[in-house]
Amino acid sequence: MALPLPKGKQITVAYREISSDYEMPSMEVASDHYSLGFMIKGDRRIITPKMNFTLHAGYIGAMRPYIYHRTIPASDSEYVSILIKFSPDFVANMTDTLGPQIMEKIFRYPPITFSDGDREKIFSLAREIYELYNEIEEQDLDMSEGSISRYRLQNLLIHILLEVYDKGHFDSTKATIHESELTEPIMEAVYYIEKNYMQPLKIDEVARISGYSVSYFSRIFARQLGSDFTEYLCITRLKHVQNMLLTTNKSVMEISLECGFSYPGNMTSSFKKEFGMTPLHFRKQNTKL
Known part of the structure; x- marks a missing residue:
């Protein structure tokens, strides 16, 4: 079982530097959150019940709750990424207003890739949300419902999701669908x-x-x-x-x-x-x- 979101949190954003030979020891599944992984460096192979796919630098890996998965190295390059985990409730304003199709498209078929110009913009947004999240954590800012910090973080995440929805596309050459x-x-x-x-x-x-x-x-x-x-x-x-x-x-x-x-x-x-x-x-x- 993948680690759940920390108690009292509906979002985490982490910058991860992991050895190239890291592999999950067993299948994992998240029960309470979506995950968006922005690959900055490295190559990973992900195995799920419905498909296997490869992520390279500049790709996004998307995983919805209740999908078993396991990752292994696809090269000897160091694995560097920004990983956003968030609960369905954290983006409920978007899904209630626009419907479920945004999340369905993003999380149905990874790996997600972009044109060069769009990739630079979207990965810049990933760095921006990481910096904002760190600022909130370091200053222990209020993240309760209706707070300014929560509003800023929610809006930035929704902006990222909409950009991925509009600009991203499924790279079928990197996937094998079962x-x-x-x-x-x-x-x-x-x-x-x-x-x-x-x-x-x-x-x-x-x-x-x-x-x-x-x-x-x-x-x-x-x-x-x-x-x-x-x-x-x-x-x-x-x-x-x-x-x-x-x-x-x-x-x-x-x-x-x-x-x-x-x-x-x-x-x-x-x-x-x-x-x-x-x-x-x-x-x-x-x-x-």
Whole structure:
């Protein structure tokens, strides 16, 4: 269970610097708050029952209450972010006035990305709310209903939410949406694949993690994820290939081997089949190196 908001608080804002190798030891779920994470530095992979997705610097990760999730490193870069946690009641003025669609859009499909200009503005707002929150905390200002400090903080948060709603868009290239909601044993299997995709994984090894026989695991895995084990492992590796093509200057051969493909030629043909272009074409089309 994720830590709840501190007693008497409806919002917290934290600047976090975390080691690149940090990973959640188990699945967590928040029962009393939404979370918005503004990625300043680093790369993280997030596993949830409905989708897996990757966050990079400049992205926002959004998590609503009662969604189990677990995060692991997606690179060896330090993990730096501004994390806003807030209760539904803290933004009730907005949702009562505008309806639920704002929150539904923001929290339905992370990861959220922006154009360069919009990203700079929205991340500036994240720094502004962090500074305001710290000022309120350090000066022990009144945050009761109707207070000026509460009003300022609420308005700034609502401004951020509306900007994310208007300017943000779901980056489908960084996400894998599951065919149906994952059960806990299959989530553990997916977590194991995400951590060990670069190794020569075998289905019996992953089935043991779930506690199922190979035959039963194969059926359940395919039913919940919409692809068999071999296909899912290949797609997972290809998503990491995409990430390395965009974030490193390593050769296609180096990336292929580091992502678990024994033969670069096999990776290239699988990549072209999945994404409609070669790895080099993808890099050229999507990077500004």
